[in-house]
Amino acid sequence: MLVLFLMVLPGFPAPTFGSGDDNNTEIAEGQHPLYIVKEIVEVTSDWAAVEWVGGLRVLAVRQKVVEGSDAPEFRYEVSPHLRVWVAKRSYNTTRVVIEIEALALRGDESTLINVSKGNIEYAKVILYAYSVTARSFEKLAEFLNDGTNPMAFALDLSTLYAMPSAKANVKEAVGELRKNVLAFYYPWYANPAGPSRRWFHWTETGSSGVTYESIAQSEHYPLLGAYDVADEAVVLAHMYMARQAGIDGFIVSWWGIDTFEDTQMTRILSLADRTGLKATIYYETTRDLTLEDVVTELTYVLRKYAAAPSFLKDSGRPVVFIYAVLYAGRDPSFWLEVRRRVEASAGPVVLIGDVVGHGYRGFGTGHEYAELYMDVFDGFHSYIFLGEDVRWFYRSAVERLRIAQIPAQDIDEAFTSAYSGEDVNAFLKSVSLTAAPGNDLTKIGGDASLFRDRKEGEFYATYWRTAIELDVHSVLITSWNEWHEGTEIEPSREYGFDYIRLTRRFVEEYKQASLPTPKASFSATVKASAEKSTIVLEAATEVPALIITIEIKPLEGVSDVEVRGEYHAYLKDRTTTRALDVVTLVPPRGSLVIEAPYKVSATSPALELRITAYDPAGDLYKLFDGQVTVAATTTMKTTTMNATTFTTTQTINVTLTKTKPPETITKETTTTFTATDIKWSTTLVMAVAAAALAIAVSIIMARRIKVNKPALQDQGR
Numbered sequence: 001m002l003v004l005f006l007m008v009l010p011g012f013p014a015p016t017f018g019s020g021d022d023n024n025t026e027i028a029e030g031q032h033p034l035y036i037v038k039e040i041v042e043v044t045s046d047w048a049a050v051e052w053v054g055g056l057r058v059l060a061v062r063q064k065v066v067e068g069s070d071a072p073e074f075r076y077e078v079s080p081h082l083r084v085w086v087a088k089r090s091y092n093t094t095r096v097v098i099e100i101e102a103l104a105l106r107g108d109e110s111t112l113i114n115v116s117k118g119n120i121e122y123a124k125v126i127l128y129a130y131s132v133t134a135r136s137f138e139k140l141a142e143f144l145n146d147g148t149n150p151m152a153f154a155l156d157l158s159t160l161y162a163m164p165s166a167k168a169n170v171k172e173a174v175g176e177l178r179k180n181v182l183a184f185y186y187p188w189y190a191n192p193a194g195p196s197r198r199w200f201h202w203t204e205t206g207s208s209g210v211t212y213e214s215i216a217q218s219e220h221y222p223l224l225g226a227y228d229v230a231d232e233a234v235v236l237a238h239m240y241m242a243r244q245a246g247i248d249g250f251i252v253s254w255w256g257i258d259t260f261e262d263t264q265m266t267r268i269l270s271l272a273d274r275t276g277l278k279a280t281i282y283y284e285t286t287r288d289l290t291l292e293d294v295v296t297e298l299t300y301v302l303r304k305y306a307a308a309p310s311f312l313k314d315s316g317r318p319v320v321f322i323y324a325v326l327y328a329g330r331d332p333s334f335w336l337e338v339r340r341r342v343e344a345s346a347g348p349v350v351l352i353g354d355v356v357g358h359g360y361r362g363f364g365t366g367h368e369y370a371e372l373y374m375d376v377f378d379g380f381h382s383y384i385f386l387g388e389d390v391r392w393f394y395r396s397a398v399e400r401l402r403i404a405q406i407p408a409q410d411i412d413e414a415f416t417s418a419y420s421g422e423d424v425n426a427f428l429k430s431v432s433l434t435a436a437p438g439n440d441l442t443k444i445g446g447d448a449s450l451f452r453d454r455k456e457g458e459f460y461a462t463y464w465r466t467a468i469e470l471d472v473h474s475v476l477i478t479s480w481n482e483w484h485e486g487t488e489i490e491p492s493r494e495y496g497f498d499y500i501r502l503t504r505r506f507v508e509e510y511k512q513a514s515l516p517t518p519k520a521s522f523s524a525t526v527k528a529s530a531e532k533s534t535i536v537l538e539a540a541t542e543v544p545a546l547i548i549t550i551e552i553k554p555l556e557g558v559s560d561v562e563v564r565g566e567y568h569a570y571l572k573d574r575t576t577t578r579a580l581d582v583v584t585l586v587p588p589r590g591s592l593v594i595e596a597p598y599k600v601s602a603t604s605p606a607l608e609l610r611i612t613a614y615d616p617a618g619d620l621y622k623l624f625d626g627q628v629t630v631a632a633t634t635t636m637k638t639t640t641m642n643a644t645t646f647t648t649t650q651t652i653n654v655t656l657t658k659t660k661p662p663e664t665i666t667k668e669t670t671t672t673f674t675a676t677d678i679k680w681s682t683t684l685v686m687a688v689a690a691a692a693l694a695i696a697v698s699i700i701m702a703r704r705i706k707v708n709k710p711a712l713q714d715q716g717r
Contacts, residue, residue, distance in 0.1 A: 027057055027404055027428065029171055032105045033164035034059075036130035036418055038137055039100040041123070043068075043086045044093050048116065048123035048145075050084040055111030055157065056104035058082055059168060059426045060406040060414055068096030080374045080405065086123075093121050103406065103418055105168060105426075106161055115143055116150035127155075132165040132421045166418045170404045173378040173427035174350055174473070176314045179511050181503075183242060183477040183489070184282060184383070185250035187229045187264040194228025194568045200260060201484070202226040212573050219440045219486030221493040223547045223614075225571025225582055229264055232271065233567065233584040237546050238490065239275040240585075242480065244616035245489070245500045246507030246515050249278030249312055250480065251321050256287070257300055265305055272310035280312035281305070283322045291334060295341045302346035319350040323383060325373060326355060335376040336408055352430070356382035356397050370401055375408030379430030384478045384487070386439055386452055391466045394433050398470055402431045430473040435463035437499055440486030454495070457502050464506035475510060477503070491547070497618025504617075518543050520615040522586070524623035528630045532597040535611070537586045537623075545586040545613040545621075550594060552609055553578045555627065557602020565594040586613070605630050 041050055063078050071094035076086045078100055086096055117123035124144045128137035140159060145151040172178065190200035192207070202217055203209025203226075209216030210226045218226070227234045242250070252268055255261045265281070272279045281301055289297075298320065305311055306318035313319060325335065335353070343349055355370040355377070370380055380401050385393055404426040406414045414424045438454035441447060452459055467475050479487045489499035508515055520543035525536040533552075539545045552561050554577070561579040563572075571582035579596070586592045598607070611624040 026398070026402055027105065027170060029428065030169075031423075032168050032170060033161075034166040034168040034418055034424055035104050035106070035160055035163065036165045036415075037102045037104055037160070038128040038130070039082060039084075039102065040126040040128075041084050041086065041098045041100065042126070043096045043098075043117070043123045044121035045117040045123055046090050046092050046120060047087040047118045048084075049086075049114070050082070050123075050125055051114040051116075052082045053112040053114065054108040055113075055155075056082070056102070057107045057403060058102050058104045059404050059424070060103045060411045061100060062411055062415065063098055063100040066097040066099050068094050070094075071096055077372075079371045080403070081371060081400075090118075091120060101415065103168070103414060103424065105170075105404065107157075109158065110154060110156050113143060113153045113155055114150055115145040115153065117145050119149070122146035129160045129163050130165050130419070131163050132419075138163070166421050166424060168404070168424045168426045170426050170428055172430070173405075174314050174319070174352070174430040177312075177319065177430065177474055180248045180474045181246060181477065181507050181510070182249045182251050182278075182312075182474065183247050183480040184482065185238070185252045185268075185279075185480045186482050187252055187261050187268060188255075189227060189229050189481075189483075190260065191226050191228040191568075191570050193570055194234075195230040196228050196260075212571070215483075217443055218483035219443050220483065220488065220495070222481075222483065222488075223491045223493060223496075223571075223582075224584055225569070227570045227584070228568065230267070231568050231584065232267065234570075235264075235268060235271050236275065236544070236587065237585045238480065239271060239277050240544050240546065240616040241491065241497075241500055243275060243277060244515075245503040246511070247277070247477070247480075247503070249280070251282045251476070252279055253284060254281035254301070255284050257297060269305060269308040269310050273308065278310055278312040280319050280321060283320060285322060285324045285327045285330070289328075291338060294338050295345075298338065298342045298349075299346045302342070302349060306346075314350050317348045317350045319352065321352045321354070321381070322377075323354045325353040325377075326369065332373050332376050335373065339376060340409065350378045351376065352379040352381055352432070353377040354381055354383050356380050356385075356401065356431070370397075374401075374403075374405050374429065375411075377429070378427070379432065379473070381432040381476055382434055384434060384436050384439065386436075386450060390462050391469070394431075394466050394472065395470060398431050398472065401429055402473070404428045432474045432476050433463060433467045433470070433472040434476040434478050435460060435467065436478045436487050437489055438486055441484075442486075444484050446485070457498060460489075460499065460502060461506070464510065468506070468510050475507075491614075491618065497614070500616075500618055517617070520545075520619070520621070522613050522615075522621050522623060524611045526609065526624060526628060528628050530600045530605070530630055532595050533607070533609070533628060533630070535594040535596065536591055537583070537594065537611075537613070538591040539586045539588055542588045543615050544588050544590075546584070546616060548583040548586065548611065548613040549580065550583065550596075550609075550611050551578060551580045552596055552607055554598065555606040555608060557600055557605030558607045558630070559599045559601065561596060561598040561607065563594060563596050565592060567592060567594075600630065 037056065058080055061078055061080055068074065072089040072092055074088050074096065076098060078084050082100065082102060084098065084100065086098065088094060113125065115123055115125055122144060126142045127140040129140050130137050141155055143153045188201045190196035190198055191202065192198055199206060202215055205216060215221060215226050224234065224237065229235060252265065253261055268279050283298065302318055311318055339351060353373055355373050387393055406424065406426050417424050437460040439450055439452040441450055454460065477489060481488045481490045489503060491497045491500060504515060519541060521540040522545045523538045523540065527534045535550065537545060537548060550563055552563065554561050563579050563581040567583050569581040569583060573580040583592065606627050606629045609624050609626065609628050613621050613623060
């Protein structure tokens with residue numbers, strides 16, 4: 001039985017769609033009863049708004065203006081939640097009639113329908129339900145607001161629920177990416193010391209902008225130095241660390257055909273295939289692009305890259321993330337036409353749009369704007385949200401956007417099927433949560449109000465706790481390496497491997513699974529002569545050695561020391577008192593030969609050699625720490641050191657979830673030093689100076705808390 005209640009609510013605010021907690025229980029995959037609803041909105045006032053608070057789970061909407069489309073300054077909008085807005089010129093009384101059809105699933109048992117209008121005339125709403133038995137619509141209710149504004153009407157939906165027309169088969173729109181963790185990756189860094197042979201993004205002033213102490217355009221200092229992404233070793237190192245952190249793939253910033261970023265994509269996909277990661281593009285939209293440009297570029301990407309085994313796919317369809325969907329006023333019709341033309345030429349594609357919270361920085365919710373793009377995108381995300389209440393923002397996003405929908409291109413066919421009592425397919429949109437460790441735009445002249453301190457990992461943890469609590473579809477990380485904005489989790493001097501470890505712990509909690517921990521075995525073999533020392537670095541297992549620091553200090557009788565080999569070093573230091581190189585990578589079950597030539601001017605020349613390496617988890621191995629004595633007639637054939645008793649301790653105090661007490665993350669790595677005998681040439685007997693070894697060393701990695709940032713202009717991304 002239909003029950004109506006009329007409530008008059010005083011004091012009307014400016015017309016707007018409400019926050020609408022429509023249905024706070026996620027719909028399950030499977031088969032559900034399907035209902036056909038018709039809503040007639042009749043308006044003679046100069047504006048009107050109709051809002052459903054709770055109620056149905058709407059799968060598809062189509063509408064037409066039956067009367068009044070020629071009213072002066074007429075415009076209207078219908079959202080997927082049956083919210084309707086109509087406007088005309090002030091004080092115009094032209095009668096406007098809009099007919100809306102909806103395919104819907106069962107939701108709340110009752111709903112509240114708010115009808116608002118201008119100060120003149122009336123606004124009327126008439127609701128009908130389709131009876132497949134009678135093959136006609138039956139009237140459910142009629143609401144009239146011709147006076148006090150606004151009016152709210154309570155509607156019992158039991159009559160409607162007794163009249164299912166067909167069944168809906170609900171499936172995940174992006175099913176295979178459920179519980180994936182993906183990180184935004186920036187391939188725009190170049191260094192003259194690398195294959196690119198030029199600076200890009202690190203500095204605008206050439207080499208003077210990058211020193212051993214600081215990098216002009218980077219908030220923090222990478223442990224790898226100001227690297228070149230064209231260097232295969234750099235990308236591999238990133239991927240091995242990302243895998244250790246539990247990251248499933250990279251969303252790679254892409255700025256157009258034949259750009260620097262485009263030239264890196266083939267290499268990134270090839271290396272992703274080697275390391276077991278996936279990769280896709282982040283289509284950067286903040287450019288002067290026509291619809292034709294967007295179609296051309298996306299078609300190019302799909303044709304050139306999507307066939308790669310490592311290109312991110314869902315049910316065989318390539319997945320593409322799109323940044324700032326609303327930029328330059330690109331409305332749903334723009335993107336719908338892009339999708340139609342791209343799929344016509346390149347095949348089916350999954351599009352994930354950055355439209356949550358207006359698609360820019362995430363202040364307010366802006367989710368009502370995202371709703372307008374339901375017909376276009378398979379899923380939604382926000383590149384970064386910097387507001388105060390992360391839980392509220394993403395809970396609202398899930399409630400508003402994690403709904404089942406019928407693709408726009410299939411809507412007419414779906415209505416035809418439903419009217420005939422046949423099954424209809426609907427797809428549950430994905431909503432990703434984006435976690436960020438902090439935000440700092442100081443180096444790029446950004447807005448100081450956007451600064452977010454990392455708070456010893458607590459800022460990052462807040463996002464992850466929310467993701468776990470809401471059991472979100474997937475988690476994105478902003479970012480792996482956006483060094484300009486200080487959002488990176490890639491290891492740095494300031495934070496070491498803190499965020500690799502922290503990410504791994506939260507990924508395990510989110511996925512409810514333990515990640516594998518392969519064992520590392522690294523060694524360094526040193527052969528010394530009067531002209532040079534040769535160092536052979538080896539990784540004996542499937543675990544690579546990363547960020548290998550080789551430091552040589554000349555002692556008595558040694559000068560002009562150099563370090564060189566078949567590698568690119570982006571962090572090096574050369575003075576009269578030391579030669580230092582940071583080597584990016586020794587690959588799994590691989591080796592690297594390094595030569596250190598020097599000049600000898602004494603009878604008992606010596607140098608001090610230190611070699612350390614990280615594994616992808618951030619455990620530090622001391623491979624050599626001692627003196628090497630060289631002479632013209634001597635050769636040190638072998639010195640190999642494998643790890644024990646060298647301990648690295650990391651401590652971050654964060655709470656993994658709100659339901660657990662604070663937990664301290666402590667990571668220890670134990671390594672042992674074993675020096676082989678040093679064998680000398682039999683033609684000369686000399687005193688041997690034994691290498692002085694450090695047996696137990698503890699390193700506590702420093703953290704930086706940034707405060708009192710100056711007010712700077714935000715340049716965004």
